[in-house]
Amino acid sequence: MGDAESESEQIRLKCIRKEGFFTVPPEHRLGRCRSVKEFEKLNRIGEGTYGIVYRARDTQTDEIVALKKVRMDKEKDGVPISSLREITLLLRLRHPNIVELKEVVVGNHLESIFLVMGYCEQDLASLLENMPTPFSEAQVKCIVLQVLRGLQYLHQNFIIHRDLKVSNLLMTDKGCVKTADFGLARAYGIPVKPMTPKVVTLWYRAPELLLGTTTQTTSIDMWAMGCILAELLAHKPLLPGTSEIHQVDLIVQLLGTPSENIWPVSAWPLLSPTPLPRATARDGLESSYFKEKPLPCEPELMPTFPHHRNKQAAPATSEGQGKRCKP
Structure with a gap:
């Protein structure tokens, strides 16, 4: 079996x-x-x-x-x-x-x-596509802090979400952000057992997954979290690849040519059993970024928005539809 x-x-x-x-x-x-x-x-x-x-x-x-x-x-x-x-x-x-x-x-x-x-009134993908202006930096910090708290809780309980993206982040009209859609989530243990690398929506997929590693840790969620932070600040996806090769190319353009100093490329099967070390959710929560001005606003002070999801005229045919939901 x-x-x-x-x-x-x-x-x-x-x-x-x-x-x-x-x-x-x-x-x-x-x-x-x-x-x-x-x-x-x-x-x-x-x-x-x-x-x-x-x-x-x-x-x-x-x-x-x-x-x-x-x-x-x-x-x-x-x-x-x-x-x-x-x-x-x-x-x-x-x-x-x-x-x-x-x-x-x-x-x-x-x-x-x-x-x-x-029930949550909003998902962040719908908000980003319908908002005329981006979130302020204080609002972005408020959102990201909440996602990191949820991630810290998951990771402390040895669970990897494996599909973090803006469409899987929900927000109530009181500004509370919740991570949703656990269909790809997996519990993991020590030693880490192999898992399929075909997880995480392409735009948020960590380089080790693109390069074939079957050993997954909380690092893959943290890569996706970084992509989400950048997307919220810029009001557009950070790495909107159209294929796995294109995705790798965009990452290289952003971070430079892979080397042993920044990526343990020699250890990955397409280059690994050794995942790329990455900041943890706790590291993120303790980052000085959230202590610098502008300070994160309180969730209760987040603005309210029209309920775009309740106005959908036609169902999507796949999870891949929408410019922020690429497979």
Whole structure:
């Protein structure tokens, strides 16, 4: 049995689906699943590789939530491994800057599964594409600090997100920023085991992934974080490559020709088992950048914006659509 299959089986043993139930380990027991009919879908707010997301109202509590339908169209053997990973990870994660999984609900068929998530009014990709002027530097610092706090929490719990990008960063109307979409996230341990390098959206993909390393650490999230910081400041993507070769070329243009002084290129399979050392989330939080003027504004002082996601006229056909969502 291969790695993916064995991991899938382990997760399935922890998350056993029974008719009318979604059983999880005792410390995160959900009990009997509610029906999705108890939620009123208000509008569609997004679509990704792993499912469609709706803004919905819980008819029992009147709470507005995000309802994510798990995509099952290519599955023959139950719930996709990516969704099982997302469920099991989010059930154990509780942090103000990580999107909250409230419960799992079911549709008319056992294969129809929805994740009920905390609702955020904005995603940063939509904001950047619709804002007439960029965020101020104080506002950027406020956003980045919150993302770094969430990342520090993930990394302390040995979880790599593996798909950080502006479209996966959500913001409430109260200025709270939350990292979302954990379909590619993985728990890791020591020693680090090989993983596929085909992760992270191209524009945010670290050079070691582009050059074929299968050993992944929190460094790949930190590279993406740097790209996001630059994008928020410049109001445009930092490295908008059109292919992996073009992406590597853009990185070289920005950072210079690779050398052993800045990249351990001789250790990577296309050049490695040794990942590139990179600042940690804690390093970022302690950076003097956030102590210099202009100081980060408080989340409550962030401006509010029109809810662009609630005005989508037509669904996207893939996660790759949109100028900030390249695959």
